[in-house]
Amino acid sequence: MPPDPMPAATARSASASAAMPCRSIKMRHHPGDIKLTVLLQEAFRHCKALGAWGDGTAILEAAGITADAPGVVTGGTAGKSFTDQLAAAVGMHRAWDRAPDVMASAVPPVLTS
16 A cells, blocks of 8 residues: 555644545544544635545544535545545635634633733
8 A cells, every 4th residue: 555645643734635544544633543533624614625435534533523524525435526626625725614613613702900
């Protein structure tokens, strides 16, 4: 197998425009891989496009990322429909529809006088 273009062990989400776990990555990274989980969650919070096909969707799910979230593209294979949707998502630069959910704080700000 060829090496990962950007291994999850050393990658940071700021280094990529999108993240795509795929079927072959599952052979090297199981869904509980903490470094891969952090990478995907950072990319999700930064509103970057995420794509997964085949068994790669399990990796997104294990990271707490749902397939129906804005900017997340999934498919059974990496066919034309999938790649067209992913190219469109990456072309938007960010999934801004996701921003209110990932940038909102569960803790209200405290005003001090």
